[in-house]
Amino acid sequence: MDIVVLVKQVPDTESLVQIAGDGASIKKDDIKWVMNPYDELAVEEALRIKEAKGGSVTIVSVGPQKTQETIRTALAMGADKGIHINDPLAEGSDSLATAKILAAAVKAIPFHLIIAGQRAVDEDNYQVGAAVAELLGIPHVSLVAKAEILDGKIRCQRAVEGGTVVVEATLPALFTTQRGLNEPRYASLPGIMKAKKKPLEAKTLADLGLDPAAVGAAHRKVVVKALRLPPERKAVRMIQAETPQAIAAELVRILHEEAKLI
C-alpha cells in the first residue's frame, strides 16, 4: 500500500498573530510554524495503515524553504520520504492552484491512497483535498473519523447529525481527516535522528511541468481583501459579595441592566 500524505505548514494558533501593514496578510516575524493539526492526523493514519499492510508513506508539501522542517517532522514520525515543492512562483497560490501543484506532484509517483487534512487551520478553506481528488479523477471522502482498508477499497465512517454514515470507495482514493480519527504519535528522538537521513526531494514548478501563469499570487481566482482579528477578549469580571444570595442577585442585576440579556 503506497500512501501519499498532503501536508501544510501553518502558523501555530497559539503564537502572536498580528495583521501586517497591507491589512490583508499576517506579520510573519514572530510566528511559530507547525504542521497543520489535521495533517498530523493524516500522517498518523498513513503510518498505521502502513504498519498493518506494508508499503510506503510519502509526504508532499508546497511552501517556502522552512516547510522542510514540517516535512522532517513527518519523516521523524515515521514517513519514508518527502517531496517539497519549493518555488517562489508558487507563493501566494489560492486553494485551486495549490491543488493543481499537489496533483501534478502526486501524479508522478505511484500511490493507492492519498490522505489530507480536512482543512488547513490558517485559511480554513476545506478545498485542497477535494480539488486534488477531482484533478486526479479519483474518489474523495471528506471528514473521515474512521478508515478501514478492505480488498481494493476503503471503508470510511463520517459523523453526520445524530449518527454515522459508512461510505466505501474503490482505491485509489483520497480522504480527509476529522478530529478523533486517531491520536498522532510524537516524533521520537531516534526518529528525528533517522529523519535527517531520509530522502527529501525539492521540486520546482518547471520540474512538474506546470505553467507558472496558472498559479501564484498574481493568478489567484480568490483574492483576500482584508483580514481582521477576532474581537478582543473582554476581561473577566469577578462578582464580589458576602453571601451566595448577594452574588446571585448581583449577577442577575448585571445580566439584566448592563448586558441586557434577561
Add this chain to the structure above:
Amino acid sequence: MEREQLEFDVLFVGAGPANLAGAIHLKKLAQQQGREIEVCIIEKGESIGAHSLSGAVLDPKALIDLMPDFREKGCPIEETDLRDGVFYLTATGQLRLPYAPPSMHNEGCFIISLSRFCAWLGTIAEELGVNIFPGFAGVEALYDEAGRRVIGVRTGDKGVNKDGKPKSNFEPGVDLLGKVTVFGEGPKGSLIREVGKKLGIFAGRMPQVFETAVKEVIEIPAASPFLASPFTVLHTFGYPLGLNTKGGGFLYRMKENRVSLGLVVGLDYEDPGLEPYQEFLRFKKHPLIADIIRHGKVLQQGAKTLAAGGLYTMPQLAVDGALFVGDSASMLNVQRLKGIHTAMKSGMLAAETILTAVGKGDVSAATLGDYRVKVEGSWIRNELYAARNFGQALSQKGIAKFITLGAQFVTGGRGFVDPMNITDDASTLQAGRFRPSTQVQDHDGKLYLDKLTGVYLSGTKHEEDQPCHLLIPDKELCVTRCWETFRSPCTRFCPGQVYEMIQEEGGRRRLKLTPSNCLHCKTCEIKDPFNNIIWTCPEGGGGPNYSIV
C-alpha cells in the same frame, strides 16, 4: 523497561544562552582543530527560545568572543542606542538620580529579546552540526555503576495519562549518553537539584537565592512620550515594593514601538501577603510608567526567576563526567542585573575544557576541574568578586541598606563584613505578618491583565492528560499549618494562578492545582516555606511559547 540509548560525545541539557554558546564554541573549536565531535542539546520548550525570558540588556563581550561577525550572521538586536535613567519612585512621583552608579551604565550594550536571541543561536548551532532537540525534557541524570560519574540523562516519557498509564501514542523516553554532560538548566534546575543531593556540589556553599520577575512586551503608540524622551533604558526602585523588599522595575525600548517592561522581586521577602503579580500591576499604574504605556497593548507576558546569590553560592563546577554553567552555576552578576554574558562565557570556558578532556580521554572531576580554573582566571570572576556582597546588602532593611552599599562601593565590594551571610528564600516569610496584597482590579484585557489573560498571552499550553508535574508530598500541610501560619502563599507568589485554595461544602479547604497554567518559573519550589512543592519537568514541549520576551 528497555530504553533506547543514543550516544554523543557531549550532551548539553537546556538551550539557554549558556549551553547554546557552549555548543557553538565547542563545534567551532573542534572544526579549527580538524576534530569530529558529536554534540547534542535538549530543551524542554517546544522550540529554541520558547522558554527564554529576560530583560534584556546584553553586554556583548562574550558574544564578540564567540562570534565576532555576529551582526553579519543576523543577530537579532532591538536597540543599540542605550541611554540610562535611574529613578526612585514614590507612590505618586519620581526622582531621577542625578548620578547612575557605574554598574548601571550600559553604553556599548544592546537591548535584545532573549527568546529571539536564543532562537537565532539555535539556528547557528544547527548549521554547525549540533543535534538540537527542542521538546525533550531531561528528567533524570544517569550515573555509572558506582553512582559517582554522570554518564548522561534520560528524557521524559510522552503520552502518559493523568494516572500514569500509557496512552495509545505512548513514546518512552530515551537514554542520552555523553562522555561529558553539561547542565545549563537556568535557575533552580530540576536535574541539578538531584545531582547536587547525590554528589554534594552545593555542600559548604551559601544557599542560592532568587528573584522572580513578571515581564511584558507592550506595543506603545507612536505618540508615547517615551519615544521622544532622552532615555531608552529605565531602572526604578522604591515604589511599589518599598525599600525593605529587594527588587525594582525596568523598562527597555525595543524595535517597532515596543517596550520591554518588568518588575523583579527578591524572593527573600517577608510578607506572606505579597503577590509579585499584583506588585507588577501596581508598578504599571505608577504615573511614570502609566504615561509611557497609555493606550498601549500587551503583546506577550511571562515570568521567570533568576539566580541572584552570586559568588558565594557558586556550586562545585565539575564532577566526574559533568559540568555546570550559567544561572545553574550562579554565574549571574546581580549588581548589573546581567547574566547572559556570564552564562555564555561560562559555556564557552566549559567547551574549551571539554575539548581537551575528551581529547585526552579523561573526563574525571580532576581534569574537568580545569573549568573552575578558567572561570577564576576570567572576567566572570572579576565581575562576580566585585559584586560578591551586593545582593546581601540589598536584602538589608531601610537605611542599613544604603550604608552597606556605600561601604561596599568604597571598598570594592568588601564592605563591613565579607562574606555577608545569605538566608534561604524559603525561610524568610514572617508568620503573623499577613497583609493581603493590594489587588489591582480594573483589568481591561488589553493593557492591564488579570493573571489568566497573562497566561494566555504567554502562549502556555501543556498536554492536559498527563501526571501533575508539581509534587506536593504533604497535601494535609497545605490546609493546616501552611494555611494557618501564612494563608497559603503559593496562591499569591505563583504568577500563573496554578494554585488556588478552595473551600468545599462543609467548610473544608482544598488546594486546587492547575498545572497546565505553569510558566516554568519555579518560584513555588523556591519560596514555599515548608519546602513542600517539588517542581519536575512536565511532558517535553509543554510550557510557555515565548517569542519576543
